[in-house]
Amino acid sequence: xxxxxxxxxxxxxxxxxxxxxxxxxxxxxxxxxxxxxxxxxxxxxxxxxxxxxxxxxxxxxxxxxxxxxxxxxxxxxxxx
Numbered sequence: 001x002x003x004x005x006x007x008x009x010x011x012x013x014x015x016x017x018x019x020x021x022x023x024x025x026x027x028x029x030x031x032x033x034x035x036x037x038x039x040x041x042x043x044x045x046x047x048x049x050x051x052x053x054x055x056x057x058x059x060x061x062x063x064x065x066x067x068x069x070x071x072x073x074x075x076x077x078x079x080x
Contacts, residue, residue: 012034012071012074013072014034014052014071015071018030018031020055031054031056033052034050034051035051037050037051
């Protein structure tokens with residue numbers, strides 16, 4: 001492995017998390033997160049865009065999938 005990247009996503013749920021199991025027994029969690037991306041350009045002019053990211057994770061560790069919440073609830077996703 002040449003490099004390792006660690007990503008933490010903070011956003012609002014677009015739908016409730018879905019917890020599934022593969023035939024081999026691994027747990028998979030899928031969810032949609034709405035993320036804001038602020039930037040400033042030209043200087044002193046602020047802008048912001050919103051995008052939706054589909055996040056999925058696989059693990060045998062408990063707590064992979066965040067507690068269920070209604071869409072619009074703030075959630076963070078961090079690898080275990």
